[in-house]
Amino acid sequence: MILPELISRTRVISIVGDILKVQADGVALGELAWVENRDQIPSLAQVTEIRRDVVSLQVFAGGKGLRSDATVRFLGHASQVPFSDDILGRVFNGVGQPVDGGPELPGHRRVDVGGPSVNPVTRVVPSKMIQTQVPMIDVFNCLVESQKIPIFSIAGEPYNELLGRIAIQADADVVVFCGLGLIFDEFHFFREKFENEGVFPRTVMFANQASDPIVERLLAPDLALKVAERFAVEQDKRVLVLMTDMTAFADALKEIGVAMERIPSNRGYTGDLYSQLASRYERACDYRGAGSVTLLAVTTMPGNDVTHPVPDNTGYITEGQFYLHDGMIDPFGSLSRLKQQVIGKVTREDHAAVMNTMIRLYSGARQAEQKQQMAFELSATDHKLLKFGELFAKRFMRIDVALPLNDALDLGWKTMAECFEPEELLVKEDILEKYYPTQSDSSPHSP
Structure with a gap:
């Protein structure tokens, strides 16, 4: 191996695990060095601690096989x-x-x-x-x-x-x-x-x-x-x-x-x-x-x-x-x-409405799941929430789902429309009129 030009050379004074300690001056924290054993390929090391003139180095390849007469050559620069x-x-x-x-x-x-x-x-x-x-x-x-x-x-x-x-x-x-x-x-x-x-x-x-x-x-x-x-x-x-x-x-x-x-x-x-x-x-x-x-x-x-x-x-x-x-x-x-x-500023104007409404509905779906598990009577709204929760997990939460943002927003509206009437979403009327799917778009309320 050809070594680059080096600025300092000294010998190891102690070896503890992968840590070498040498006596040296003019060395900086984080500086790199080559540690050379006789007839072996040099190992790269980095200065991790300096206490006065005692410099500690962490050997990348580990301290196994290093000899007490190994030579340390400092490179004069960090990584x-x-x-x-x-x-x-x-x-x-x-x-x-x-x-x-x-x-x-x-x-x-x-x-x-x-x-x-x-x-x-x-x-x-x-x-x-x-x-x-x-x-x-x-x-x-x-x-x-x-x-x-x-x-x-x-x-x-x-x-x-x-x-x-x-x-x-x-x-x-x-x-x-x-x-x-x-x-x-x-x-x-x-x-x-x-x-x-x-x-x-x-x-x-x-x-x-x-x-x-x-x-x-x-x-x-x-x-x-x-x-x-x-x-x-x-x-x-x-x-x-x-x-x-x-x-x-x-x-x-x-x-x-x-x-x-x-x-x-x-x-x-x-x-x-x-x-x-x-x-x-x-x-x-x-x-x-x-x-x-x-x-x-x-x-x-x-x-x-x-x-x-x-x-x-x-x-x-x-x-x-x-x-x-x-x-x-x-x-x-x-x-x-x-x-x-970025929401509503560099994204579509309905982004915040879709985000907030779907999270609110999914939270309701989780509560409806708990009621179902405890054998409480479920209302018509609870059944809608349960259906929404299943669709939400399948269409949005799985990490293998890949959709551009606008397509995901459209799918959000479609999913909500399949489970709820427009007035149940509690969304501003102008946003609903523009983005809520019509019957011809998705047949949202079909069984």
């Missing part, structure tokens, strides 16, 4: 990621190395990872929508450009299928996918999905697999977000970043914190968990005079516990959440705090 138009359609690992067997990237440049996020004062107020063709998102909790929002889920839910569908259907210019701690089947699913659906020409993949070094799990989100930022700032692209799973990212932080002998906080996580999550989520931005970065990230909840430190801290940072339960997006637990910026 970098390749950037050019040629990275579209490519797959990289957690340190930005191509892993798809494709050719070397000609004429690309390497961009320093990290740096401060955008000053909130200079951010543009979100006012544009990203359509995903997932009705439970587009109709009820719109995804707005520059929004940062998690998908709260538990293990076993089809959140990978949901992310894959959004990647294919979203009206973004560029999709940057970042997988954290993926097992091989998950990695293969996303790669095959993007290839088969023909979206790879606008997609970049950063995949940290479960078998990869754990420190790469911390770097992968930074690489993905830096690439997204460059596409937005330099090429005015509307970029959608999809991540799975931020709980794996937090667990990697905890594991490295234990190795560094840091004092643990809530449930063993590091005390800076909030800051670590926020520094990534705050990269979502609508850049003045340029493009935008929108971030949608899966956060699994161990034991379905929303008070777990990872979802709990995430909720304070992000602008809402989507709850995935029983293979469907829960309309009651989900929330988009920015949806009012």
Whole structure:
């Protein structure tokens, strides 16, 4: 292996697990280094702590096999990621190395990872929508450009299928996918999905697999977000970043914190968990005079516990959440705090009426279900609500349903018309006259 030009060289003074400690001056936090064993391929490492002249490094490949006479060569820069138009359609690992067997990237440049996020004062107020063709998102909790929002889920839910569908259907210019701690089947699913659906020409993949070094799990989100930022700032692209799973990212932080002998906080996580999550989520931005970065990230909840430190801290940072339960997006637990910026402004005038009315009716359907289960007598309205609830779950809540927004709004009117008379909907008369289906449109009241 040919090493780049290096600025400093020293020797290891202690090895504890994957952590090396050396005595060195002029080294920066986050700086990369090569660790060389005699007659072995050099291992990449990153500076994780500096105490006076004692520098701690996390070795990407692990500390197994390292010798006390190993040599450390500092590179003089932090992590970098390749950037050019040629990275579209490519797959990289957690340190930005191509892993798809494709050719070397000609004429690309390497961009320093990290740096401060955008000053909130200079951010543009979100006012544009990203359509995903997932009705439970587009109709009820719109995804707005520059929004940062998690998908709260538990293990076993089809959140990978949901992310894959959004990647294919979203009206973004560029999709940057970042997988954290993926097992091989998950990695293969996303790669095959993007290839088969023909979206790879606008997609970049950063995949940290479960078998990869754990420190790469911390770097992968930074690489993905830096690439997204460059596409937005330099090429005015509307970029959608999809991540799975931020709980794996937090667990990697905890594991490295234990190795560094840091004092643990809530449930063993590091005390800076909030800051670590926020520094990534705050990269979502609508850049003045340029493009935008929108971030949608899966956060699994161990034991379905929303008070777990990872979802709990995430909720304070992000602008809402989507709850995935029983293979469907829960309309009651989900929330988009920015949806009012676009509903009825960049979407159709009846959007708010459809959204509010259908949620109200579905809430009534859930209450009618409870009455039915407890063997209470059901009214004629209860029967209508039960029918509506079945249609709503089938036509809107399933994640395999794909509809453009206006088609979903039309289907909403059709579904309501099949169950209720116009006056039962409690919608403004001018909206009803314009959008409520006529008998010839859908035969709404036929048995």
